[in-house]
Amino acid sequence: MNNTKQRFQDEIEVERMWVSTQQAGYSFFCMLPVTALLVFGLWDVASHRQLILWFILWAAVSFIFWMVLRFYHTHKKTLSANLGQFKRILLLVTAFFGLVWAMAIVWFLVPSQPVNVLTISFALIIHVVGVMLTAFYYLPAVIIASFPPAILLISLLFLQGGDSFIAPALILSLLTVYGVTTSFRLSGILDHALYLNFENAALRREADEKSDLLKIALEESKQANAAKTRFLASASHDLRQPIHALGLFFAELSDRVYSPETALVIGQVEDSITAINSMLNALLDVSKLDAGVVKPNIEPFILGKLFIRLQGEFKQIALENHNALHFRQTTAKVNTDPAMLEQMLRNLIGNALRYTKNGRILVAARPRGENIEIQVWDTGSGIPDNQLDEIFMEFHQLHNPARDRRQGLGLGLAIVKRLGNLLNHDIKVVSRLGHGSCFSIILPLAHDTANNFPERQITKNYLSNHSLAGRSILVVDDDIAVQDGMKGLLTRWGSQVTTASSPDELMEKLISSEQKFELLIIDYRLQENISGIEVARNLQANLGYPIAVLIITGDTGPERLREADASGYPLLHKPVEPAKLRSTLQYLLMKSNADNKLFKA
Structure with missing residues (x-):
C-alpha cells in the first residue's frame, strides 16, 4: 500500500497546497473584526499612531497573503511547477503574521491593566485558533504564525504572576500546543482523504478501460467513501475537542474577570464561539439523520401556531435585509413531527431570507385533497434548472463561491431533504432565474381536533431548587484540557470535582476517597478505544449506591451515534454550551434524587 501511496505523493502535495489557496479571503475576513476590535479596545490606553501603524502593517501582510493565494489558486499549473517556491513564500508571509502579532504585544501590553491584558490575550487566542483551522494543511506555517507571539505573551504573563495573569497564560499555552497537535492530525487526515480521491480516480479510469474490472472498481469506491466518512468523523471529533475545552475555559474565565470594561471583548468572543458551535451542530444534525438515531414523533397539531412563532422569530432578520416577510395564516391541522417540521421550515425560510435582498418572502399553506402543501416563496435570484437536484447535496451553495461562513455551510437543504x-x-x-423560487413540503392533514402544539422547552421551575453547589461529581476524560476546563467550570459553580483520565485511575480515586459521588460525567471514547458507556455500567453495578451518568462525546460517525443512542444514557455532544451543561446536570441530579426517594419509600 505504501508503494501505491507513494505513486500519488507528488499529486497529493500539490493538491494539499492548492487547497490552502482556497482560504484566500476566509482568514482575512474572519480576523478583520478581531483586529478592528483590538484597535478599538486599546484606543484609549495606547498610542494612536502605533495602533494605526500596527493595523496598517497587519492589513498589508493580509493583503499580500491574499494576493499570493489568489494568484496560485487561479494558476494551479504554476503552483505545481513551483511548489518549493510557494512553500517558501507561505512561510515568509506567515512569519510576518507572527511578527506583527508579536509587535502588538510589545507595543500595547500593559500588565498593570487587566482589561488591556484580557483584550490582547483573547485577540491572540482567536488568532491561534484561526491559524489552526485555516492553515492545518502546512504545519510549519501554523508553528511560525502562532508560536512567536504566543510564547512571547505566555512568558510575559507568567513573569507577572498572580491568578489574573496565570489563568490566561495557561489557557493560551494549552491552546497553542493543542492547536499544533490538532493541525498535525488534520493534515494527516487531509493527506489520506486526498490519497483516497486520487485512488478513486485511478480506479475509475481503469474501470472505463477494462469493463471486466467495473464491479471491482465500484466496490473499491464504496470502501473508499466509507473510509472518508470515518476520517471526516475523526476530523470532526478532533475539532470538537479543543473547541469544547475553549468553551469551558471561557465560561470560567469570563465569570472571573467580567466587568463593564471587558463586556465588549467577552461578548465578541462569546459570539465567535457560538458561531463555531452552530456550524458543528449543523454537521451533527446530518450525521444523526444518516445514522438513523433520530425517530419521528408523529402527532396532530395546529399549523397556524407554528407560523405565528416563526413569523416572530424571522421578522427582525427580514427587516435587516430590507425584505417583506408575510405568513398567510391557516387553521389547518397536520399530522407530522412538530419539531422536525419546524426545523425544515426554519431552514427554508432562513435560506429564502439569506439569498433575497430588497424582496418578498411568502409562507402559505394550500389544501391538496387529503394533504396540505406548505410553500415558501421568495423573489430572490432563482436557481438554474440543472442545479435543482444538486442544491440538496451537502455543502452545495450556489451563490457563495468564496465560502463566506456567514452564509452557512450549505447543509440547510440537505437536512430538509433527509x-x-x-x-x-x-x-x-x-x-425561475432572476425571479425567485418556491420550496414546498407536502404532508397529510390531521382529522384530530387537538388544539395544542407541544412545548418542547424544558420547564425551568425545578432548576433554581437544584443548585450544583456542594454536589460531588466525577469527571472522566482522557483529554487533559477538557478535564481542566470541566473541573474549573464545575468548581466555579460550587461542585466538588474529582477527575480521572482512565478507568484504572478512576478506580484508584474511588478506593482512596471516602466521598459519596452523585454524578459521573464521562467521555464516550477513552484511550485505547475504551467505551465510556461500559465504564459507566460497570461503575453503577459495583459502586454500591446510585450514581447519575452523563455521556459527552465528540464523535459524529453513524455507528458511534447509534451505539450511544442505544445505551439509554443522556448524551451531550461537544462542544457543549455551559448553560446547557448546567441545566442538564441540574435535571439529572433532580431526577436522581426523586428516584432515590421513591426507591426508599
Missing part, C-alpha cells in the same frame, strides 16, 4: 424522507413528506422546488 427530514422529508424520514417523515415521508415530499419536497418540491420550482424556480
Whole structure:
C-alpha cells in the first residue's frame, strides 16, 4: 500500500497546497473584526499612531497573503511547477503574521491593566485558533504564525504572576500546543482523504478501460467513501475537542474577570464561539439523520401556531435585509413531527431570507385533497434548472463561491431533504432565474381536533431548587484540557470535582476517597478505544449506591451515534454550551434524587 501511496505523493502535495489557496479571503475576513476590535479596545490606553501603524502593517501582510493565494489558486499549473517556491513564500508571509502579532504585544501590553491584558490575550487566542483551522494543511506555517507571539505573551504573563495573569497564560499555552497537535492530525487526515480521491480516480479510469474490472472498481469506491466518512468523523471529533475545552475555559474565565470594561471583548468572543458551535451542530444534525438515531414523533397539531412563532422569530432578520416577510395564516391541522417540521421550515425560510435582498418572502399553506402543501416563496435570484437536484447535496451553495461562513455551510437543504424522507413528506422546488423560487413540503392533514402544539422547552421551575453547589461529581476524560476546563467550570459553580483520565485511575480515586459521588460525567471514547458507556455500567453495578451518568462525546460517525443512542444514557455532544451543561446536570441530579426517594419509600 505504501508503494501505491507513494505513486500519488507528488499529486497529493500539490493538491494539499492548492487547497490552502482556497482560504484566500476566509482568514482575512474572519480576523478583520478581531483586529478592528483590538484597535478599538486599546484606543484609549495606547498610542494612536502605533495602533494605526500596527493595523496598517497587519492589513498589508493580509493583503499580500491574499494576493499570493489568489494568484496560485487561479494558476494551479504554476503552483505545481513551483511548489518549493510557494512553500517558501507561505512561510515568509506567515512569519510576518507572527511578527506583527508579536509587535502588538510589545507595543500595547500593559500588565498593570487587566482589561488591556484580557483584550490582547483573547485577540491572540482567536488568532491561534484561526491559524489552526485555516492553515492545518502546512504545519510549519501554523508553528511560525502562532508560536512567536504566543510564547512571547505566555512568558510575559507568567513573569507577572498572580491568578489574573496565570489563568490566561495557561489557557493560551494549552491552546497553542493543542492547536499544533490538532493541525498535525488534520493534515494527516487531509493527506489520506486526498490519497483516497486520487485512488478513486485511478480506479475509475481503469474501470472505463477494462469493463471486466467495473464491479471491482465500484466496490473499491464504496470502501473508499466509507473510509472518508470515518476520517471526516475523526476530523470532526478532533475539532470538537479543543473547541469544547475553549468553551469551558471561557465560561470560567469570563465569570472571573467580567466587568463593564471587558463586556465588549467577552461578548465578541462569546459570539465567535457560538458561531463555531452552530456550524458543528449543523454537521451533527446530518450525521444523526444518516445514522438513523433520530425517530419521528408523529402527532396532530395546529399549523397556524407554528407560523405565528416563526413569523416572530424571522421578522427582525427580514427587516435587516430590507425584505417583506408575510405568513398567510391557516387553521389547518397536520399530522407530522412538530419539531422536525419546524426545523425544515426554519431552514427554508432562513435560506429564502439569506439569498433575497430588497424582496418578498411568502409562507402559505394550500389544501391538496387529503394533504396540505406548505410553500415558501421568495423573489430572490432563482436557481438554474440543472442545479435543482444538486442544491440538496451537502455543502452545495450556489451563490457563495468564496465560502463566506456567514452564509452557512450549505447543509440547510440537505437536512430538509433527509427530514422529508424520514417523515415521508415530499419536497418540491420550482424556480425561475432572476425571479425567485418556491420550496414546498407536502404532508397529510390531521382529522384530530387537538388544539395544542407541544412545548418542547424544558420547564425551568425545578432548576433554581437544584443548585450544583456542594454536589460531588466525577469527571472522566482522557483529554487533559477538557478535564481542566470541566473541573474549573464545575468548581466555579460550587461542585466538588474529582477527575480521572482512565478507568484504572478512576478506580484508584474511588478506593482512596471516602466521598459519596452523585454524578459521573464521562467521555464516550477513552484511550485505547475504551467505551465510556461500559465504564459507566460497570461503575453503577459495583459502586454500591446510585450514581447519575452523563455521556459527552465528540464523535459524529453513524455507528458511534447509534451505539450511544442505544445505551439509554443522556448524551451531550461537544462542544457543549455551559448553560446547557448546567441545566442538564441540574435535571439529572433532580431526577436522581426523586428516584432515590421513591426507591426508599
